[in-house]
Structures are given as C-alpha cells and as structure tokens.
Amino acid sequence: MEKVALSDAAISNDRRAIRRIQRLSLHLLRPLDAFDGHVFPSLCVGGRDRPPLPSVSLAELMEYMKRRHRDVQERIFDFFASRLKLHTPVEISTAEHRELCMRQLTALVRDAGIRPLRFVLEDPSVYFVIMEAAGGIDISLGIKMGVQYSLWGGSVMNLGTKKHKDKYFDAIDNLDYPGCFAMTELHHGSNVQGLQTTATFDPITDEFVINTPNDGAIKWWIGNAAVHGKFATVFARLILPLQGKGGKSADMGIHAFIVPIRDIETHDVLPGVEIHDCGHKVGLNGVDNGALRFRSVRIPRDNLLNRFGDVSRDGKYTSSLPTISKRFAATLGELVGGRVVLAYTSVGVLKVALTIAVRYSLLRQQFGPPKQPEVSILDYQSQQHKLMPMLASAYAFHFATQYLVDEYSEMKKSHDDEVVNDVHALSAGLKAYVTTYTSKSISICRESCGGHGYAAVNRFGILRNDHDIFQTFEGDNTVLLQQVAGDLLKQYKSKFQGGTLSVTWNYLKESMASYLSQPNPVTTRWEGVHHLRDPSFQLDAFRYRTSRLLQSVVMRLRKHTKTLGSFGAWNRCLNHLLTLAESHVESVILAKFIEAVQKCPDKNTMDVLKLVCDLYALDRIWNDIGTYRNVDFIAPNKAKAIHKLVDYLSFQVRGVARELVDAFNLPEIVIRAPIGMASEAYSQYTECVGF
CATH class of the missing domain: 1.20.140.10 (Butyryl-CoA Dehydrogenase, subunit A, domain 3)
Incomplete structure (x- = not known):
C-alpha cells in the first residue's frame, strides 16, 4: 500500500511539473503582440494611444469591388432612370404590378436590346449581372426575368436537343413565347422525385398525354402562369404502356415536356388546360403565380426534352444514362x-x-x-x-x-x-x-x-x-x-x-x-x-x-x-x-x-x-x-x-x-429610399410625403 501511495504521489508531482512547464511555455513561446489585448479598453473609448483609422481611396475600393460587366448593369440602370413610367411605385395593386412588371421586361428586351438567353448559354457571368441589375430595379422584375430565361428558356435549351433550340430560341429570347416552369406540385415541392403528374406515350397517335391524376398533383406556384405564359416546361413521370413487367406500364421517371397552355394568337387557355390564379402573395406581386391542371392534354412526341432520355416512334425508350436516378440527377443538375x-x-x-x-x-x-x-x-x-x-x-x-x-x-x-x-x-x-x-x-x-x-x-x-x-x-x-x-x-x-x-x-x-x-x-x-x-x-x-x-x-x-x-x-x-x-x-x-x-x-x-x-x-x-x-x-x-x-x-x-x-x-x-440617399436625405424624405 505504501508503494502504491508513493507511486500516486510521484504521478501527481509529474502532472504538476507538466502543468508548470506548459505555463512557462505559454510565456516563452507566446508572440510579443499577445499582450496587445490589454490596451483594448482605452482604444475603444478613444485616446492618445488609439491608432489612426485606416486610409482608403473610394475610387480604388470601388474599382476592386466592381462586378465584371458593370457596363451592362449601367446600361440597364440608365435605361430605367430615363423612363419614369417604368418605375415601380410604393403603392400598387397586384394586377397593376403584374402588368407593369411585364412592361418592364418587354421594354428591357425589345427597347433596350438586352437579350439574356444567349448569355444563359454562352456567358453566364453576363447573365448574372443582368439579373442583379433587373432585381435592383424591382425584385419582381428580376424573378420574372429568371422564370422566362433561367427556368423556361434554360430548361428548353439545357434539357432539349438541337431541334428544340432551333424551334424555340429566338421566340423565347424576344418574348414572343413567354413561358413557365411547371415543376412544383401542391403536394410535392423539394421532393421532385415524388411528382405525380404523368406523361403517357400513345404509340397510335405518336403523342404524349399529360394528366393531373389528383388534386395533389396540380402544378402550384408556377410563375408566369396566371396571366402571361403561353408555354410551360412540365415535369412529369414518363409512362410507357405495356413495357413493364407482366405487360404493365413502365414508369421511366421524371422527364420534362414542352406543353402549350395558351393560344399564341388569341391568348385563350387551350383545351384540357385549367389555370387558376394563386392570388396576392406576401411579396413579389409583380410575378403572376398560377396553378395548372392538365386533363388529357396531348402534345407531339417531339415536345419531350430528350437530352437525357428519348422515345422512338415505335415507343422504345433510349438513354445514355443507365438508371432512373442517374437521369434524374443529370436533369436537375442542368438547373443548378x-x-x-x-x-x-x-x-x-x-x-x-x-x-x-x-x-x-x-x-x-x-x-x-x-x-x-x-x-x-x-x-x-x-x-x-x-x-x-x-x-x-x-x-x-x-x-x-x-x-x-x-x-x-x-x-x-x-x-x-x-x-x-x-x-x-x-x-x-x-x-x-x-x-x-x-x-x-x-x-x-x-x-x-x-x-x-x-x-x-x-x-x-x-x-x-x-x-x-x-x-x-x-x-x-x-x-x-x-x-x-x-x-x-x-x-x-x-x-x-x-x-x-x-x-x-x-x-x-x-x-x-x-x-x-x-x-x-x-x-x-x-x-x-x-x-x-x-x-x-x-x-x-x-x-x-x-x-x-x-x-x-x-x-x-x-x-x-x-x-x-x-x-x-x-x-x-x-x-x-x-x-x-x-x-x-x-x-x-x-x-x-x-x-x-x-x-x-x-x-x-x-x-x-x-x-x-x-x-x-x-x-x-x-x-x-x-x-x-x-x-x-x-x-x-x-x-x-x-x-x-x-x-x-x-x-x-x-x-x-x-x-x-x-x-x-x-x-x-x-x-430609392430617401433616408438612404447620399445627400439631402431629409429633404427628399419630406418631399415624398408632400412637404
């Protein structure tokens, strides 16, 4: 027992010695500046010891912070600054805001000559500064542009093949074909693999039949759908009849399809398509979100966006990717x-x-x-x-x-x-x-x-x-x-x-x-x-x-x-x-x-x-x-x-x-906020309320 006690005491002494060495090392190895922290209280309240504030050249800082392609943004800012009728007022109804937002986008594309779709494909960095500038004018404008060019246009260009680009590029780019991106459903948002809308191939007519099988599959929150959209990229389960086990239908997973929803000339809602307005929202009321239901809507086989999977005239499915999960990942990957x-x-x-x-x-x-x-x-x-x-x-x-x-x-x-x-x-x-x-x-x-x-x-x-x-x-x-x-x-x-x-x-x-x-x-x-x-x-x-x-x-x-x-x-x-x-x-x-x-x-x-x-x-x-x-x-x-x-x-x-x-x-x-102006903020603020 005595030996054990001595051993324990020795261990205790060793531990104390180690702690002393660590404390000594702390002082020996610590950088000289380690004690600077003790002057913080006097520095924070000011005094002779306070170092000068950093010197900065606004011009140099502004140049380093400048976004690439700033000239494109300035072109957009100058365009809107000179057109007061395109400015979004503080108080505006939902209907008025939607129409104004469409006029803003149309003017930007057709009058200012900003054509975003080309940049979506060729130089995304330019497209992003265009989007940032549009959002600076009105966030609703930026989102409506994103629906038209990132989502509707981007899905056609990135998920389709040459035939789709040849047919749709110019009309999407110049706004002749305003469109929607119909992915989200009432019962499914983030879980895209759980979408229920179906696109069943009909080999007799060489068409796909788009169906909303139940209320949970209604496409919901679809931007551009309530008022302005003429087409939609619809994400649906591709169903091939008689090609599954035991002669049952085969579900090939989620694919994207171009579905016309309104007449190009009259703008009337097409047969089999049901459109409802999602109504007034917490924000972004310049964007016309709607709900879409499809009742046996027939579209040509060519309307399948077939980059990652295709169906032949005789109903055979082909893909360069071997599994549903890989095709799904590739499809969503193009939308990042x-x-x-x-x-x-x-x-x-x-x-x-x-x-x-x-x-x-x-x-x-x-x-x-x-x-x-x-x-x-x-x-x-x-x-x-x-x-x-x-x-x-x-x-x-x-x-x-x-x-x-x-x-x-x-x-x-x-x-x-x-x-x-x-x-x-x-x-x-x-x-x-x-x-x-x-x-x-x-x-x-x-x-x-x-x-x-x-x-x-x-x-x-x-x-x-x-x-x-x-x-x-x-x-x-x-x-x-x-x-x-x-x-x-x-x-x-x-x-x-x-x-x-x-x-x-x-x-x-x-x-x-x-x-x-x-x-x-x-x-x-x-x-x-x-x-x-x-x-x-x-x-x-x-x-x-x-x-x-x-x-x-x-x-x-x-x-x-x-x-x-x-x-x-x-x-x-x-x-x-x-x-x-x-x-x-x-x-x-x-x-x-x-x-x-x-x-x-x-x-x-x-x-x-x-x-x-x-x-x-x-x-x-x-x-x-x-x-x-x-x-x-x-x-x-x-x-x-x-x-x-x-x-x-x-x-x-x-x-x-x-x-x-x-x-x-x-x-x-x-x-735009009067209190955020660089000069004369109070005078601009009082002027806004009538003084």
Whole structure:
C-alpha cells in the first residue's frame, strides 16, 4: 500500500511539473503582440494611444469591388432612370404590378436590346449581372426575368436537343413565347422525385398525354402562369404502356415536356388546360403565380426534352444514362444555375439594405454627452454591433458568390465532373446560407433605422417581403443544407477509402489528420492581436470546427443506424447535420475572402479589406464560442480577447463605413429610399410625403 501511495504521489508531482512547464511555455513561446489585448479598453473609448483609422481611396475600393460587366448593369440602370413610367411605385395593386412588371421586361428586351438567353448559354457571368441589375430595379422584375430565361428558356435549351433550340430560341429570347416552369406540385415541392403528374406515350397517335391524376398533383406556384405564359416546361413521370413487367406500364421517371397552355394568337387557355390564379402573395406581386391542371392534354412526341432520355416512334425508350436516378440527377443538375442566381442576387439585396441603414445611421443625430452636440447613432457601440459585422458579411458574400459564378461558368464550358460536383454542392450551400442571412439582416437594418425604417418609402418592408421567398424556391434552404451535409459525408467516406476530394473539400485532407488532434495547450491561450488577426488562425478555427462536427456526426449516425435505420438516424442527427453544413459554407466563404484580400493590388485598399475580413472571421468565431470552448480549442482568456477585438474592429470599420457602402456603387434608382440617399436625405424624405 505504501508503494502504491508513493507511486500516486510521484504521478501527481509529474502532472504538476507538466502543468508548470506548459505555463512557462505559454510565456516563452507566446508572440510579443499577445499582450496587445490589454490596451483594448482605452482604444475603444478613444485616446492618445488609439491608432489612426485606416486610409482608403473610394475610387480604388470601388474599382476592386466592381462586378465584371458593370457596363451592362449601367446600361440597364440608365435605361430605367430615363423612363419614369417604368418605375415601380410604393403603392400598387397586384394586377397593376403584374402588368407593369411585364412592361418592364418587354421594354428591357425589345427597347433596350438586352437579350439574356444567349448569355444563359454562352456567358453566364453576363447573365448574372443582368439579373442583379433587373432585381435592383424591382425584385419582381428580376424573378420574372429568371422564370422566362433561367427556368423556361434554360430548361428548353439545357434539357432539349438541337431541334428544340432551333424551334424555340429566338421566340423565347424576344418574348414572343413567354413561358413557365411547371415543376412544383401542391403536394410535392423539394421532393421532385415524388411528382405525380404523368406523361403517357400513345404509340397510335405518336403523342404524349399529360394528366393531373389528383388534386395533389396540380402544378402550384408556377410563375408566369396566371396571366402571361403561353408555354410551360412540365415535369412529369414518363409512362410507357405495356413495357413493364407482366405487360404493365413502365414508369421511366421524371422527364420534362414542352406543353402549350395558351393560344399564341388569341391568348385563350387551350383545351384540357385549367389555370387558376394563386392570388396576392406576401411579396413579389409583380410575378403572376398560377396553378395548372392538365386533363388529357396531348402534345407531339417531339415536345419531350430528350437530352437525357428519348422515345422512338415505335415507343422504345433510349438513354445514355443507365438508371432512373442517374437521369434524374443529370436533369436537375442542368438547373443548378437558378441557385447561383439567387445567391448572387441575394447579396445585391443585402447591399441595398445595408446602404440605406448605414447612411441613415451616419446621418441621424441623437443624444450625446451632457451639454454637447448630439452624435451620430453609428457612433453608439450597439449600432456598430448590429451593422458592422453585417457589412463585413456583405463583403465576404460578394467575393464568395463571384467565385461561385466563375466556377459555374467553368462548369458550363468544361463539363468536368469534378467541377460539376463542386458547383452543385457550393451553389446549394451558398444559396441557403446567404439568403437566410440576408432575410434576417433586412429586419435588423429596419430596426436600426427606428421609426423612419418603418415607412414603406424607405423600402425595408418591400425588400424583406420580396426577398423572403428566396429561402424557399430553387430548393428549400433546410433541404439544400442537408444536400451539403450529405456530400460532406460522401467526401469523408471517400477520403478513408483512398479516393480523391473535389476542389471545395480539399482542406479535409489536412483536417482529418491535424485538425482533429488535441489542440495545442499553448496556442489555445494566445490572445495577441496579430495572432487573432492571422488568416491562418482564422481558417484553422473555421476548419477545425467543421472537421470536429463532421467526425462527431459520423459517429452518431453509425450509432443510431443500428437501432433506427438510416432514415431514422439521419432525422435524429438532423440539427447536427445542418450545423455541419453551415460551418463548411462559412469556411469556404472565409477562404475566398482571404484570397480576395491577398490579391488586392492597392495597399490601402488591401488594409481596409483585411480589417473587414478580420471582423467577419472573428465575429463568426465569437458567435459560436461555445463550440470552441467545448472542445478546448479556445481558452477563456482567448475568448475574452476575441470578444474585445470584435468590438474594436467594429469601431474601426465604423470609421470607413461610408466608403464601404459607397463602394457598392449602387445608383439612386436602385437605392430609392430617401433616408438612404447620399445627400439631402431629409429633404427628399419630406418631399415624398408632400412637404
């Protein structure tokens, strides 16, 4: 017993010695700047020791932030600025808004000469800036354009073959053939494989017969259907009679068909087609959403969009893809551009809301020290805490979505499998993450502007209502994040089976080894400014979190699958999976922001972007500090230093906030809100109400 006691005492002494060595190492190895955090309190309140605010050239910053093909956007802005009758008023009925939106689109195509369909096929980057500009004029206009060219036109061009392009391209491009995209049904939205509408081949007449078998299969929320559409791309189950087992009909899965719904000349609804108006919506009332029912509507066999599957005159089915699942994946894969558009356009909406909120916060004076003038409300830490991280996020999203557009353009050119897989996952993740963030941010911007933010003329309500549906269409955000999580799990499995990782996931090669090891007890305590603002630390933190979440969810899924099955296990871990997907998306966004900072050619502009990037990264880390603390990646003292630094960086970004929003280079016709104007905001505001 005595020997055991001595042994225990020796072990205890060894542990104390190890702890002392670790503490000594902490002081010896810690960077000299680690003590900078102690001056934050005095810096935040001002004083002699406060470093100067970063110097920035608005012209240089604006040039670096400029979207490619900005000249096309300016052409669109100038066109609408000179045509007051095409401006969307604050108060307008649903019927009037629909007709105005159609006039706006027609004028843009036929008078301004903007023909988007060619760019959908040849140069998507131009198409995306056209969409962003159209959405700046009126989000309803941007969505109506997207229905016509991304969805209706894009489905015909991408899912059809040469015969379809030859027949439909010009008429879709010049708006002679306005059309719809009839995928969603009353009972099925995100689960496209569950669609019930049928297209049964009739070998006697060489036609497909389109049917809505029950009320749940009514096509619902179909843009352009209620008033203006003449055609629809209808997604339906292709049924071949007598070709299944035992002479039964064979279901070949979901295919797309061109179905005329109105007469080209008279615009009358065609026989067998039933159209109803979905009515007034929360937002986007310039888009005429309708419901479609088909009762034995016959269309020629050639109206099957047959790129991935075809039916011959004698009723034989052929496809270059061997299974229904592969054909389905290929079909939906060609429609991924819609998600790219929404992510890209959502950033534009966020920029508008932030420009209004920041400019007003600089303009509005309130309270102040006793017997001294009032101060700008953006001088208050609470206002900085609301708006400055949001401004940093807008910059981060700007560069991330530009990267997504570049990848999408490369995918359309090369059709490289690795790039295709990368774009599918990245577009799903960015669309879900950015649109959710923007929707929440618009409301915060409104609150930041007090009572004046509630005036309809100052646009927050319109922006919020019109943008809100971005979280749902082109894939519900919760469903899209599950797709990202599923792809992460596949990549994880591939890594351990010796497979290769696609571009976006390359960091997992390192993270599965180094990031999952026990955190260094020294670096977990480093709290110096240079360390916390080091891009390597920031990226490591983001990727460490993602890797931890991935590893832990894999273990949980394995455990629950044994008792609940695969579906039950997935559902049990669903919130964990969604958090994993969001963490991964944030890692990609930060990586692209850091790349953009490092590539900036102008030193002062780079310094300002570095400041904004640091705020984005550290604010995200602080918002999830519980996760980092739980795994001992960040010690308490370091967490406190990060919190102080986020407040300080917000204070510094406030010093260049005007230049940062001005660098978005949004013209007055896009801002429109009187309180968001660059000058004479109050006089324009009072003029709006009749003074």
